[in-house]
Amino acid sequence: MQYRTHLTTSFAVCLxxxxxxxxxxxxxxxxxxxGALLPDIDEPHSWIGRRTRGVSDLMNGVFGHRGITHSLFGIALVLIPIIFAVGMTPLPFITGMCVLAGYCLHLIEDSFSISGIxxxxxxSNKRFQSGLHLIYYRTGGIAEFGILIVSTLILMAEIRSFGTSLQLPEMSFMHSLFEKIKGFIH
Ligand SMILES: [Zn+2]
Known part of the structure; x- marks a missing residue:
């Protein structure tokens, strides 16, 4: 699945x-x-992989695409930095859980691709296809394009109904987060 379909479907579920x-x-x-983009860091040509060259090349070389990052073990691994970030920075617990939710949704979405994950x-090296090989899409294919259109329409309807309840970040929170990051760098 392409990054924009991952974003629209994950947002449509979470909003x-x-x-x-x-x-x-x-x-x-x-x-x-x-969270929804992170698992594809194991593919240097993916949206996130192109922006993290070096890391994505290494991940691809060691694990291959849709390897360990696309598994239950990968979810456990990504939980470690999230727990650290929640514990050691002002990052709210719920925000950490949102990264995790996006990550899990990416894997569920990929599990409906024809090759599964x-x-x-x-x-085990066994591939699981969540649609029992009856419901599936090919990455970049017409079915994925359909998913992109439908999820975008749902998302637009959701933004119309919930958009006004979006809470923008408080300046005090942004300031303390910025100070913490500065502290880590120095
Ligand atoms: Zn993926």
Whole structure:
């Protein structure tokens, strides 16, 4: 699945949940987006891979595309930096969970592609296709284009109904986050 389809489908799923729980903030929406793009860091030609060359080349060389980052073990691995970030920076717990939600949604979305994903790596190389080979899409194919259009339309309807409840980040939070980051760099 291409990055824009990952974004539109993940946002379409998460926006109503964030709105219903009173957690629809700009930070949480961005966090879902980051989580939804992160697994493809193992592919140097993906949107995120092109922006992290070096890291993405290394990940691709060691694990291959749709390897360990696209497995349950990958979810456990990504949880480690999230827990650290929540514990050691002013990053709210819910925002960390939004990164995790975006990450999990990416894997679910990829599991509906024709080739599925290897959920059980490194224990098993078995591929799982969530649509039981009846419901599937090919990356960049006509079915994915259909998913992109439908999810974009749903997202636009959601933005119309929930968009006004979007809470923009408080300046005090942004300031303390910036100070922490500055502290880490120095
Ligand atoms: Zn992927």
């Amino acid at each position: 109503p949940i964030l709105a219903a729980t009173g957690t629809l903030t700009a930070g949480n929406v961005i966090a879902v987006g980051i 290897k959920w059980l790596l490194p224990l």
